Structures are given as C-alpha cells and as structure tokens.
Amino acid sequence: MWECEPGPVRAIDILFPYSTTTNMRNIVYYVASSIDGFISRPDESIEGFVGDSSGVVKYLEDLQNFDTVIMGRRTYEFGYKYGLQPGQPAYPHMEHYIFSSSLNFDSPHDTVHVCAPDLNFIKKMKGGKGTDIYLCGGGDFAGWLLDNEQIDILKLKLNPLILGNGIRLFGNSTKEVQTEVLESTLYDKGLQVITYEIKYPETTH
Numbered sequence: 001m002w003e004c005e006p007g008p009v010r011a012i013d014i015l016f017p018y019s020t021t022t023n024m025r026n027i028v029y030y031v032a033s034s035i036d037g038f039i040s041r042p043d044e045s046i047e048g049f050v051g052d053s054s055g056v057v058k059y060l061e062d063l064q065n066f067d068t069v070i071m072g073r074r075t076y077e078f079g080y081k082y083g084l085q086p087g088q089p090a091y092p093h094m095e096h097y098i099f100s101s102s103l104n105f106d107s108p109h110d111t112v113h114v115c116a117p118d119l120n121f122i123k124k125m126k127g128g129k130g131t132d133i134y135l136c137g138g139g140d141f142a143g144w145l146l147d148n149e150q151i152d153i154l155k156l157k158l159n160p161l162i163l164g165n166g167i168r169l170f171g172n173s174t175k176e177v178q179t180e181v182l183e184s185t186l187y188d189k190g191l192q193v194i195t196y197e198i199k200y201p202e203t204t205h
Contacts, residue, residue: 024127035162054188143171180196
C-alpha cells in the first residue's frame with residue numbers, strides 16, 4: 001500500500017473508509033494545455049497561457065467542489081514560485097496527497113501528506129468517501145495514472161497557443177484510449193474548456 005506521511009493516522013482503511021454506496025470517486029484531471037498537448041514549456045514556465053479569462057474564473061470556482069487533490073512532486077514544488085511554503089497546502093480546503101519517493105517536509109500541515117507510489121492506494125482512495133478527486137498534475141504522474149486506467153475525467157483548459165516543445169499532458173505515456181466529449185465551452189481570450197470522459201476497454205477497466 002501507499003503510506004502517507006506525516007499524520008497520526010497511518011492506516012488507509014481509516015484514511016479512506018469504503019463508501020456505503022456503489023458510487024466511486026472520479027479522478028478528474030483538470031489542466032491547462034497548449035493546442036499541441038503541452039502543459040508548460042520545457043523549463044516549467046507557463047508564459048503565454050491565458051491567465052485572466054472568465055474561463056480561469058470558472059476553473060477557480062470549480063475547484064471549490066473538490067475536497068481532495070493529488071499531484072506529483074514537481075507540480076507541488078511549482079507552487080514555490082508563487083509563494084507556496086514547503087509543507088503547506090496549495091488549496092486550503094483540500095486534503096493534499098503528493099506522490100513522491102523523495103520529498104520530505106520537516107513540519108507539514110495536517111492536510112499535506114507525502115505518499116510513495118502504489119496503485120492499491122489510488123484504488124482505495126477512489127473507493128472511499130468524499131468528492132471527486134482533483135488531479136492537479138503533472139504530466140508524468142498523469143501518464144502513470146492513465147497507463148493504469150485510473151483517470152476518469154479530463155477537463156482540458158485548451159489555450160490558443162502552440163508551444164512545439166515542453167512537458168507533455170501525459171508525460172511519456174503511449175496509451176491509446178477513446179474519449180467522449182461531455183461539455184465544451186468557449187470563453188474570452190480564446191480559452192476553451194472541454195470535458196472528456198475517458199473510455200477504457202470494458203475488459204480491462
């Protein structure tokens with residue numbers, strides 16, 4: 001299993017008790033991308049991405065509907081550029097699970113947990129109680145989740161920008177899947193938010 005540190009509660013059966021309903025929590029990858037599928041430039045810069053559209057306002061409003069966020073180490077550390085302090089929550093109303101085998105904090109906030117990779121932990125989390133789970137990034141972590149058929153919804157903030165190079169939406173994943181468009185809205189500044197349901201083969205998902 002994945003053990004999350006720190007925190008006095010270590011057993012994932014306590015962290016994520018199974019829901020009494022048959023509904024599973026979706027993992028929702030809500031992410032900005034260029035037209036050619038990059039979530040940032042090679043140096044992790046997001047220069048050129050739309051930052052002041054009504055679509056961004058809608059994204060920030062949508063985040064209030066999540067009580068849990070998951071991400072990789074580099075995505076969490078990206079927040080340092082914007083004033084995030086190590087070990088503190090990026091989203092005050094959410095429980096944070098940062099998946100890394102190398103990240104450590106001296107005195108993390110109670111809502112910030114560092115987890116070592118294990119697919120069973122992700123499945124346990126999806127079977128637990130709570131809202132859908134916000135996947136913040138990054139590309140490599142999202143690619144690993146896609147390879148293991150754990151991402152359910154992709155909400156793509158498609159920017160009117162072609163980068164040509166950078167960090168890919170799903171890292172080095174080469175997995176092929178079908179999707180269904182559930183919703184598409186065009187906002188000002190050319191930002192389009194497209195919601196896809198990911199359709200895994202019935203025999204494997």
